[in-house]
Amino acid sequence: MVGAAQLSGYLLEETLAHLLQSSGYRLLGADDDSKSLVWAGNGLRVHGRGADHQADALGDLRLAVPFSLPIRLFVEAKNLASPIGLDVVRNAHGVVHDVNQFVPTTDNHIERLRQLRRVQYRYSIFSTSGFSRDAQKFALAHQISLVDLSGPNWGHLGQVLRGAAREAIEIIPNAQVSQMARHALRASLRAMEAVGRDDRPPVAPVSIPPLMGEWADRLARTLLTSESTSGDILLGFVDAPFILALRPDDTEAFYRFVERTSSPIRTQIVYDKRDPVGAGDWIVHSDEPGAFRLTFPLPGMLEELLIAVPDQEIPRFASLARRELMSTITVYVQGRPVQLEYQRSPSVRSVRVAQSAGETTELRRTLSRLTPWDQRLEPEAGVKDDGPLLGTWDPSAMEDLLAWLRQRGYVQEKLIRFAAQHGGSITRDQIYEEAGFDEDRTLRGLARPTLRARKELINQGRLPVDAKLPFAPVYASGPAASNYEVPREFTQFLAVTDGEF
Numbered sequence: 001m002v003g004a005a006q007l008s009g010y011l012l013e014e015t016l017a018h019l020l021q022s023s024g025y026r027l028l029g030a031d032d033d034s035k036s037l038v039w040a041g042n043g044l045r046v047h048g049r050g051a052d053h054q055a056d057a058l059g060d061l062r063l064a065v066p067f068s069l070p071i072r073l074f075v076e077a078k079n080l081a082s083p084i085g086l087d088v089v090r091n092a093h094g095v096v097h098d099v100n101q102f103v104p105t106t107d108n109h110i111e112r113l114r115q116l117r118r119v120q121y122r123y124s125i126f127s128t129s130g131f132s133r134d135a136q137k138f139a140l141a142h143q144i145s146l147v148d149l150s151g152p153n154w155g156h157l158g159q160v161l162r163g164a165a166r167e168a169i170e171i172i173p174n175a176q177v178s179q180m181a182r183h184a185l186r187a188s189l190r191a192m193e194a195v196g197r198d199d200r201p202p203v204a205p206v207s208i209p210p211l212m213g214e215w216a217d218r219l220a221r222t223l224l225t226s227e228s229t230s231g232d233i234l235l236g237f238v239d240a241p242f243i244l245a246l247r248p249d250d251t252e253a254f255y256r257f258v259e260r261t262s263s264p265i266r267t268q269i270v271y272d273k274r275d276p277v278g279a280g281d282w283i284v285h286s287d288e289p290g291a292f293r294l295t296f297p298l299p300g301m302l303e304e305l306l307i308a309v310p311d312q313e314i315p316r317f318a319s320l321a322r323r324e325l326m327s328t329i330t331v332y333v334q335g336r337p338v339q340l341e342y343q344r345s346p347s348v349r350s351v352r353v354a355q356s357a358g359e360t361t362e363l364r365r366t367l368s369r370l371t372p373w374d375q376r377l378e379p380e381a382g383v384k385d386d387g388p389l390l391g392t393w394d395p396s397a398m399e400d401l402l403a404w405l406r407q408r409g410y411v412q413e414k415l416i417r418f419a420a421q422h423g424g425s426i427t428r429d430q431i432y433e434e435a436g437f438d439e440d441r442t443l444r445g446l447a448r449p450t451l452r453a454r455k456e457l458i459n460q461g462r463l464p465v466d467a468k469l470p471f472a473p474v475y476a477s478g479p480a481a482s483n484y485e486v487p488r489e490f491t492q493f494l495a496v497t498d499g500e501f
Contacts, residue, residue, distance in 0.1 A: 002178045005080055007165035008158070012077035013057040014182050015161070015223055016126055018189045022232035022251060024062035024332060025073065027186075032060075035104045036119075043179075046121075048098030060119075061235070063332045069120040077126045079158050084127045086134040093142045096123040124243060128158035136301040143241035148297045153247065153281040160226070164219045171211045184208045184216035192220050225447060225473055232445065236284075236296065236329040236340075244329060246284070246294040250410060250449050252441060254292040255333055261288075264339035269326060284329060284340055293408075294340075393470070393489040397463045401470055404453040411435045412450050416471055419486045420494035425474075427483045443481065447471045 002010075017027050029044065030037045036047050037058075045052040057075040076092065078084050099121045124145040125131075131139070131146050139146050149157065168181045187208070208216075232251045236244030248254040258265070267284050285293045302325075329340040393401075405413035411434075418434050419426040426434070431443065450471040457463040470490070473481035 002169075004162060004165040004169060007168060007178050007181060008079040008161040009077050010056060010178055010182050011161045011165060011185060011219075012079045012126065012128070012157070013075055014185045014189070015157075016075055016077055016233065017057050017059060018186070019233040020059070020075070020235070023235040024335065025059045025075075025235075026062060027057065027059045028072075036099075036102065046095075046099050047102050047104075048095070049101035049103075050098050053095045053099060062335070063337075069118050072119040072121050074121065074123045075126065076123070079128045079161055081129060083130045083132045084125065084135055085132045086138055088125065089131070089135045089139045089142075089144055089146070092123045092125060092144050093138070096121050096144070122243070126245075128154065131299050133301065136299045139299075140241060140301065145241075145243040146299045147243075147245045148299045151281045151297045153295050153297065157226070160219075160222060164215070168212070168215060171215055172209065180208060180212055181216070184212050185219060188213075188216040188220035189223070192217075192224055221473075221475060224444075226451075234294070234331045234333075236294075236331050238326050238329055240325045242302070244296045244326075246296045246329075246331065249293045249295075249408075249452060251445055252437075253410065254294070257286075257288075257292050258333050258338050263337070264328065264341035266343045267329075267340045269342055284326075284342075291409075393463065393467055393487055395493055397457055397467075398490060398493055400457060400462060401450070401453050404456070405449060408449070410449045412446070412471055415484070416450070416486050416490060417494055419471075419484065420490045424488060424491040425483050425485045428481065431484065447473060447484070 017025065028037065030039045037055075038045050038047070038052070040052065044055045044058060046055050046058065055074060057077070059073055059075065061071040061073055063071065074092070074096065076088075078088065122143075122145065124147060125139075126147045126149055128149045130148050130150040136146060138144070165181075169177055171177075172180055232248065234246040234248065234251075236246045238244060265286060267286050269282060269284050271282055281295045281297050283293055283295050285291065327342050329342075331338050331340065402413050402416065405416075415426055415431060415434060418430065422430075428443065431437070431446070432439070432441075447469070451469065454463065454467065454470055458465050458467070468487040470486060472485050474483050474485055475481055
């Protein structure tokens, strides 16, 4: 029987596989490639030259990458309390090296012809607790992609999934709990997002007990309404031995911007401080009105390559490293390659920090103070320190939230105003009508920009930490949200003052 830590890693893999759908990631089963994949034991195994290897989450990337074989990506997720060590990364290297050398043997000339269609396996490890220095060094040397989910942009995802894993083990205390839990969560996520894809289930059919189905629905709702997991992950390909996991503030807004803008798109790369001790994530963004903001995490060693150099050399080296490592980030939007081209920001030219290459905390603090994002979010002069009453939105906070959405071109401002004018609620049909969404568009991550704005207001002391969500989904019945609601304060305030600011 699996433990809670191992099961929470499996649940993290399911969550990531769901979020990666926008990058063309499709979970695979043995039926998708009977020559290379097989069901064995409790899961999928991949044939290698020397052995078969367990694949907890294996998917095709349906991308036409120039001068490359089709990519098949291993996703391994670790949800542990301590950083991932060298042993995990060394195992990943052995696996991907072995499976890339596998060639099926056959005497059938037709089968030999089919074998000309090969795939390139890549390996990516996601960790909610970061990676040890030795693990990072080995991964960089052998082109294993590490995605550090320990930053604040991912919130309390690890804790949520560990708690869910413990609850699942209590519901189904037997050896089948991991298979049932994964299958149930996958089904709930698909149903709640109403993705409408024709992908075949990548696991064998499993009978899900009612209690497990209810557990999966609760967890899926939490994941889809959380700032940490709502939205999508877009894979960014760079001229370096790693892949970037990019998270748009608003996926659909990013897609619309890309549709009306020719590639390459000129961008900046900055560090965004998200708490007082300097922890945060990196951002690639465009300064054009109504543009986009893509957040991505980097392991510590990669941050050092970007910023940890002698103080007198930081401006020159940081710019050089970005130009060399991430001069162009290629993402695939609905199968079309889009290039994000780095352009140095003039706002960081005067950085001077003395710090060793083994630590980046002070560097993070300094760079974050100089980013355009932090400058825009500094509290205005005259703002009271005591803030509004506990748990409520005062008029100033509501105006700040709406202004934040309006300045970034988010349609959520219009939807909040509509809901406030109609008793505090807006239905799915009204959302599609008011926002002008296409019928085939999902409401994936619709509340995420409002969650980010709320969090930034809290961090600035303008809003109490327990203030209600400004645009919250409501599940009356069925797997999809029936409507979205705004707090009572919005209804009372905007019903009277709407249109005055």
